[in-house]
Amino acid sequence: MPFKADSRHIKTKKLLWLTLLVLIITFVFHSSIRAREIELNGSIVLDGYVTQxxxxxxxxxxxxxxxxxxxxxxxDLANSLVRERIKVRGRPVGVAVEPESDYAFVSxxxxxxxxxxxxxxxxxIVEKILLKDRPGKIAINPQTNTLIVALEKEKKLLLISKETLSVTGEISLPYRPELLGLDRDSDRAVVVSKSSDNKHGHRQGEDHRGRKSMIMIVDLESGTLLDEISFRERIHDIAIDTDRDIAVILWNRGITLMDINTGDVIKTFSKQNKGCKKCFKKHGSCHFRHKGVVDINQSTHMAVVAAAGELYFIDLNEKKILAYHFGKRGHAEVISVDPYQNRALIGARIDKRKLRYPFKPDNPKKLSDHSSFNERNKPKKHEKRNNPRERTRLFIVQLPNPVPEITALIPDAxxxxxxxSLRVEGRLFITDSGVRFNHxxxxxxxxxxxxxxxxxPAELLSEPGSVPVTVFN
Structure with missing residues (x-):
């Protein structure tokens, strides 16, 4: 039973039509993002500042x-509540989650x-492993079943087997590993030293104009340092697009895209660049000075940057940026993007005395469930002026759903x-994706x-002919 229909794209519902023929037909569409489609799905109150x-x-x-x-x-993200609070003796500084079991490694x-x-x-707490030095950031490469731990004082990367929890190797570095990113496909680590260990005459924590950060590209399999890249500004955060081999670097006055294979700067987004002035709000010369974080949706190749009052979406395919204003009072501390559900988890610090609900979309009806938020959190009269009563909230933000792309249908007749049983292959599918067969x-x-x-089911295939198949997000 061959199928025949032409493809069409419905913008309002983001539907993708594909013809089922004896031969496989490939359709390619470009995804688009719209700021008005951002929705706040929930928020969770946390105690104290969040680190990661x-x-x-x-x-x-x-x-x-x-x-x-x-x-x-x-x-618990489904119910927007804190399931467990674990008090530890020491200071947690890094966390990485094992995708298959949902167990977490915490340094x-x-x-x-x-x-x-x-x-x-x-x-x-299932296991405790004693480390000989103070650990920093950690990351998991599920393809190699390896846990990477940054040892800042010893200037090393510690490689630990995820299965046996034993140390499998150490990699020495010329600078302190303060930020850590992974290129999982090539098994490389992108390590950032924000202080450069006084090599350029500045102590750790100082912020001089013209100071340098160092970016180190490390081959985790061989343990060799592939490249050292000097960056003129202090780097706040970094994220790696594995498929594109692009590092998204967040620094004081902008966002830089860098090719980690060559070390070349692809593009920089800042107020000084032509075409970016409308995107960046005028909050002073150092817009990202007070904390900014970045993460990447590896499926859509969309980088999400959260800073003081702004969300920025960077399309790494077309190298374009879009800004979304969510208020001046929320200072983003951490971010994590879920590629399957296409949502971002953003931890923001809010001053209750000057509270404005941070996410303010064009349609205020989307926040009807949170209309009494400001009333509940008004400052009390007895609160002192020098006590800001800051509160941290974890926001669950639904990102704009991409338009899916289908490359194959198995079987095609x-x-x-x-x-x-139809197997649909393509890209940009999410957990909410659905299939419609003959409408x-x-x-x-x-x-x-x-x-x-x-x-x-068989009743949808009762008559021979052409039948349209729809995939929608």
Whole structure:
């Protein structure tokens, strides 16, 4: 039973039509983003400043650590509540989540030594590993089952087997590893030293105009330092697009895209650049000085930058940027983007005395559930002026859904009167993606960002002819 129909793109519902023929036909569409489609799905109150978020793609829980409060929060994202609070002896500084089991590795600093905790989703600490130095940021490469731990004082990267929890190697570095990013496909680490260890005459923590940060590209398999790249400004955060080999660098006055293979700057977004002035608001010369964070949706190749009062979306395919204003009072501390559900988890610090609800979309009806937020959190008369009463909230922000692209249908034909299990291959699929067969919804199973399974019943294949198949987000 061959199928025939032409493809069309409906903008309002983001539908993609694909013809089922005996031969496979490939359709390619470009995704678009619109700021008005951003929605706030929930917010969760946390105690104290947050240091980092650990979250597995598609998971309903997240691990949030607070270095100042010495706490590990296990957050239920589906119900917007804190499931567990774990008080630790030491300061948690890094977290990474194992995608398959939802267990989290947390690095702890305690005095001159450190620990690595393995925490289960129910809040129990399964394993404790003693480290000989104070750990920093950590990351997991699921393709190699390796955990990478940054040792700042010893200027090393510690490689630990995820299965045996034993040390498999050490890599010496010329500078302190303060920020850590991974290129998972090539098994490389992108390490940033924000202070350069006095090599350029500045102490750690100073912020001089003209000071340098160092970017180190490390091959984790061989343990060799592939490249050292000098960056003139202090780097606040960095994220790596694995497929594009692009590093998104957040610094005081802008955002830079860098090719990690060559070390060349691809593009810089700042107020000084032509075409970016409308995107960047006028909040002084150093817009990102007071904390800014970045993460990348590896499926859509969209970088999401959260700063004081702004969200920036950077299309790494077309190298374009879009700004979205969400208020002046929220100072973003951490961010994590879920590629499966296409949403961002943003930890923002808010001053209750000067509170403005940070997300203010064009349509205020979207925040009807939070209309009494300002009334509930008005400052009390007895609160002193020198006590800002700052509160940290974890915001669950739904990002604009991309338009899916289909590259193959398996099988591409079927006999009349027989049901078929259809495999849809492409890209930019999310957990909410669905399949409609001949304008009727069919049972759809999300596999990953490139694969969907659809069960087509026999009654929809009762007559021979051409039948349209629709994939929508």
């Amino acid at each position: 978020i650990g979250h597995a793609p598609g998971s309903s829980i997240a691990y949030v650590i607070s270095k100042k409060k010495r706490m590990i929060f296990i957050v 702890i600093r305690k005095g001159r030594k450190g620990y690595l905790f393995l925490v289960s989703p129910d809040g129990s 079927s006999r009349a009167g027989e049901g078929v 009727q919804d069919v049972n759809t199973t999300f596999i990953n960002n490139e694969t969907l399974h659809a069960d087509v």
